[in-house]
Amino acid sequence: MKARLLLIPLSPLALAAPAYAVTYLTVEQAQTLMFEGSVLTRDFRVLTPAQVQAIESDSGVKVADAQLNAWRDGTGGWFLLDQVIGKHEFIHYAVALDANGAVRQLEILDYHESYGGEVHLPAWRRQFIGKHHGSPLQLNSDIKNISGATLSCGHVTDGVRRLLSTYALVLASAEH
Amino acid sequence: MLSCSPPPSIERARPLLGTVVAVRVRGAAPRAAHRAIEQAFAAMSEIHRLMSFQEHASDVSRMNREAARAPVTVHPHTFRVLAWAARLAQLSQGLFDASIGGRLVEWGILGSPTDALPDPRVSFRDIELGSARQVFFKRPLWIDLGGIAKGYAVDRAVAALHACGIRSACVNAGGDLRIVGTEAERVAIRTTAASSDVLPILELQRGALATSCGASSSRIHGGVRVSCHVSGRTREAVDARTTVSVLAARCVIADALTKVVLADEAAAAPLLHRFHAVAHVHHPDHPGSGWRQVGARQ
Numbered sequence: 286m287k288a289r290l291l292l293i294p295l296s297p298l299a300l301a302a303p304a305y306a307v308t309y310l311t312v313e314q315a316q317t318l319m320f321e322g323s324v325l326t327r328d329f330r331v332l333t334p335a336q337v338q339a340i341e342s343d344s345g346v347k348v349a350d351a352q353l354n355a356w357r358d359g360t361g362g363w364f365l366l367d368q369v370i371g372k373h374e375f376i377h378y379a380v381a382l383d384a385n386g387a388v389r390q391l392e393i394l395d396y397h398e399s400y401g402g403e404v405h406l407p408a409w410r411r412q413f414i415g416k417h418h419g420s421p422l423q424l425n426s427d428i429k430n431i432s433g434a435t436l437s438c439g440h441v442t443d444g445v446r447r448l449l450s451t452y453a454l455v456l457a458s459a460e461h
Numbered sequence: 462m463l464s465c466s467p468p469p470s471i472e473r474a475r476p477l478l479g480t481v482v483a484v485r486v487r488g489a490a491p492r493a494a495h496r497a498i499e500q501a502f503a504a505m506s507e508i509h510r511l512m513s514f515q516e517h518a519s520d521v522s523r524m525n526r527e528a529a530r531a532p533v534t535v536h537p538h539t540f541r542v543l544a545w546a547a548r549l550a551q552l553s554q555g556l557f558d559a560s561i562g563g564r565l566v567e568w569g570i571l572g573s574p575t576d577a578l579p580d581p582r583v584s585f586r587d588i589e590l591g592s593a594r595q596v597f598f599k600r601p602l603w604i605d606l607g608g609i610a611k612g613y614a615v616d617r618a619v620a621a622l623h624a625c626g627i628r629s630a631c632v633n634a635g636g637d638l639r640i641v642g643t644e645a646e647r648v649a650i651r652t653t654a655a656s657s658d659v660l661p662i663l664e665l666q667r668g669a670l671a672t673s674c675g676a677s678s679s680r681i682h683g684g685v686r687v688s689c690h691v692s693g694r695t696r697e698a699v700d701a702r703t704t705v706s707v708l709a710a711r712c713v714i715a716d717a718l719t720k721v722v723l724a725d726e727a728a729a730a731p732l733l734h735r736f737h738a739v740a741h742v743h744h745p746d747h748p749g750s751g752w753r754q755v756g757a758r759q
Contacts, residue, residue: 287645287665287666287667287668288663288664288665288666288668288670288708288739289663289664290661290662290663290664290741290752290754291647291661291662291663291664292659292660292661292662292750292752293659293660293661293662294659294660307472307474307483309472309473309474309483310473318495376481391475391476392473392474392475393473393474393475393476393481396474396481432633432636432637432638432648432649432650432651432663432670432671432672432706437480437481438476438477438479438480438481439479441476442476
């Protein structure tokens, strides 16, 4: 075990609270990982107000976006791309459903975290921890970890429940 | 320059253990890396399933419901974590204490596992570990293995990566993290300071790091600020403005020691020494940068 604490001076222009943003997989990488060897066919939908209402009452989770980003494979499986926005986090994730509508795999594609209202700003989404000077460290590329307050994942759990209702009420029923 | 380019690294993340868990593997072929990452996630899922406070079928839930009436047999992993918890409770004279579940439920931080509330005077001394992985509670109590189970899960993930032949990796479960290999990782530490002109970075090579912050899950209960970090001895919330990062060989130890340091920094020093661990403690009232070091470096 070898470790040292570095205190990196921050530029006065930097955001005070470190924000965390990381991309794990692209959509294409997640599709390859989850459906290796299968051909996925894009099958995007816009949920009707009635469908939105049905999903919300079935799952108990609010549908923030009527756009459903879905791909189907040749065997009845689905690749669903979704996003959840919490108080402090913005997460894209993908779910692979098998032909019975059960979750086969879940992968987080990217995670952006912030404290405050900057979550929707593209500039914030591009930056990682903060600008700095007087340091040889490349903060954007060298620091891939953050330790401290636990990153929240509760909204992903809710999102999966909403997607399972969406599958049952919209995708599965359309096939019959 | 080509010689300066970092080895290829593959990182994936899933929601597990109440947080986002990320596994990064370096220098392995993509197929082997993905297979190893899958094994690491499977190892952590198992710990989550066994030691979740909320999941009805977990060992922890079964103990909290039944162990005060009759001994409950638990999985070897759960028994091992309970043994670590018992050892750390004894060595810290109760500063670390896994029997604080009742307090966390009372404060609304955890959901109640049963209708009957535990005895408020319980301590780790009421948890009996018997032979054949049996656990018995001398009085009704609720055990919470939260952080220490997360640390143990990280250690299990690292073992799974090793078994797959991975030599360089990082597993991060919401700040409980462990680094494998010779490459140093830099970890930004989040403190409670509202604003700061420095960014604390721990540069770590081979080993575990856990950070706990007194303000985690902080809320007001009965006019008093409470959080998920409770002193095992006083059963009161620790100072919400303190952040503790502990470096140790194993993540299970690092996580448990953060709780001891949060509860009593001075009393924690010999324990840190014993485990060759070091703590970096931040408090806005500390002089200078707000950081000071406790414990001995190996």
